[in-house]
Every structure is written in structure tokens, then in C-alpha cells.
Amino acid sequence: MSGASRNTVGSASPIFSSKHPAGSQIATLRLQGNRIMMRPLVPSDHAAWSEVRLRNGEWLSVWEPKRSDYIADPATDYQAFERRCVARDRERLAGTSYTLGLFIENTFAGEVNLNNVVRGAMQTGTVGYWIDRKQAGNGYVAEGVAVLSRFAFEELKLHRIEVCIIPRNVNSKKVMEKLKFRLEGLAERFLEINGVWEDHLRYGFTIEEWQDRKAAITQQWLVSKT
Numbered sequence: 001m002s003g004a005s006r007n008t009v010g011s012a013s014p015i016f017s018s019k020h021p022a023g024s025q026i027a028t029l030r031l032q033g034n035r036i037m038m039r040p041l042v043p044s045d046h047a048a049w050s051e052v053r054l055r056n057g058e059w060l061s062v063w064e065p066k067r068s069d070y071i072a073d074p075a076t077d078y079q080a081f082e083r084r085c086v087a088r089d090r091e092r093l094a095g096t097s098y099t100l101g102l103f104i105e106n107t108f109a110g111e112v113n114l115n116n117v118v119r120g121a122m123q124t125g126t127v128g129y130w131i132d133r134k135q136a137g138n139g140y141v142a143e144g145v146a147v148l149s150r151f152a153f154e155e156l157k158l159h160r161i162e163v164c165i166i167p168r169n170v171n172s173k174k175v176m177e178k179l180k181f182r183l184e185g186l187a188e189r190f191l192e193i194n195g196v197w198e199d200h201l202r203y204g205f206t207i208e209e210w211q212d213r214k215a216a217i218t219q220q221w222l223v224s225k226t
């Protein structure tokens with residue numbers, strides 16, 4: 001069996017080519033919820049990723065940092081997407097970010113990411129997410145954040161994760177309500193979103209809260225009801 005075929009995760013085609021710099025530990029990272037599966041994106045995901053990104057242009061761009069005109073767009077440029085995958089793999093190997101594609105019935109539908117992982121006295125990370133509008137309203141992102149919380153606390157042993165949301169992003173605040181993340185306050189002019197320094201609500205969730213609510217979150221989001 002070749003190295004490439006050994007690294008196949010959840011699809012018929014190999015995820016990593018033999019030239020891929022990632023090791024087997026990264027190739028096999030796969031987080032499972034009740035209805036969703038999350039794994040690192042790989043170059044062969046480009047067609048699916050780019051179709052979803054391009055179809056959801058306005059739905060996503062108003063909530064994301066403005067893309068520089070000087071940097072190739074991974075949605076339209078395969079090599080830029082390949083470089084993005086390699087950069088994300090390196091971050092994961094360094095333990096600074098865990099960016100994961102969210103799959104519903106093996107179809108790519110969005111991303112749930114743990115970024116800015118800081119160790120030392122903080123032991124923290126920032127969660128970001130988006131989903132294809134076609135799949136919105138089904139609680140898939142809340143499930144993805146529940147899966148990522150379990151990974152952050154039980155595997156990475158972080159102490160706290162946070163989510164930062166522009167106050168007018170009602171849909172994203174609903175995700176926090178569903179998971180009962182704790183609203184900590186407003187950070188003024190916190191992040192550049194679509195070219196504007198936007199205020200953000202900061203929601204925190206610590207390992208103590210995870211331990212208190214783990215059974216309920218697992219029951220609601222992480223186990224099959226059938």
C-alpha cells in the first residue's frame with residue numbers, strides 16, 4: 001500500500017499526495033459529531049471548497065477580513081488553495097491553529113477553526129466559523145463548535161476558548177445561545193472586518209464550564225439520537 005492511499009480519510013481519493021509535507025498524525029486528524037465530520041482541508045478539496053465559497057460571496061464577505069487584491073484568491077486559483085492547505089498544515093504541526101473543513105454526509109459545507117492558540121499562562125484559542133447558506137439553520141455550526149470544544153479541552157488541554165462576534169451578527173449570536181457560551185463584554189474596534197475596525201462581543205468558555213456541561217453538550221450535540 002502506498003503512503004498516499006494509507007492517508008485516505010473519509011473519501012475514495014487520497015487526501016495527501018506522496019509529496020505532501022504533512023505527517024501521518026495530521027493526515028488522520030478527523031473529528032466526528034453526530035451529523036457532521038471535521039478534518040483538515042487538502043488540495044483535492046479545491047473544487048468543492050471553491051464552489052461553496054464563490055456561490056456564498058456576499059453571505060460570507062460581510063463577516064470576514066477584506067481580501068487583499070495583491071494576494072491570489074484561493075477560490076479561483078488552485079495553487080493559492082494548495083499553499084493555503086500547506087500553511088494550515090504547518091500551523092497545525094506547530095500547534096498554533098487547527099483549521100477544519102466541516103462535512104455533512106461527506107460533502108464539504110463550511111469551516112470551523114481554532115486559531116491563535118496561545119500556551120504559557122493563557123492556554124487559550126479563538127474559534128471562527130462559517131457555513132454554506134444552503135446548509136444554514138440546521139444547527140450544524142453549533143455541533144461543529146461542540147466537537148471543537150471537546151477537542152480543545154480533552155485533546156489539546158486548553159483552559160479557555162473564545163468566540164468574537166460583531167453585535168449585529170444575529171445568526172452567529174444564536175450559535176452562542178445554543179451552546180450557552182458566556183458573554184464577557186464588548187471589545188471596541190477589535191477586528192478588521194470587510195475593511196472596517198468593528199466592535200466585537202467576546203464569548204468565553206473555560207474547561208471548568210466544559211466539565212460542568214460536558215454530559216449535556218455530548219447528549220445534545222455529539223451522540224446519535226437514532
Ligand SMILES: CC(C)(COP(=O)(O)OP(=O)(O)OC[C@H]1O[C@@H](n2cnc3c(N)ncnc32)[C@H](O)[C@@H]1OP(=O)(O)O)[C@@H](O)C(=O)NCCC(=O)NCCS
Pocket residue numbers: 059060063129130131132133135136137138139140141142164165166169170171172173174175178
Ligand atoms: C453564523 C452562522 C455560522 C450560523 O451557522 P448555522 O449552522 O446556520 O447556525 P444555526 O443553524 O444555529 O442558525 C442560527 C440562526 O441563523 C438564522 N438562519 C437559519 N437559516 C438561515 C438561512 N438560510 N439564511 C439566513 N439565516 C438563517 C436563524 O435565525 C437561526 O436561528 P434559529 O435556529 O434560532 O432560528 C452562519 O449563519 C454563517 O455562516 N453566516 C455567515 C458567516 C458568519 O457570520 N460567520 C460567523 C462570524 S462570527
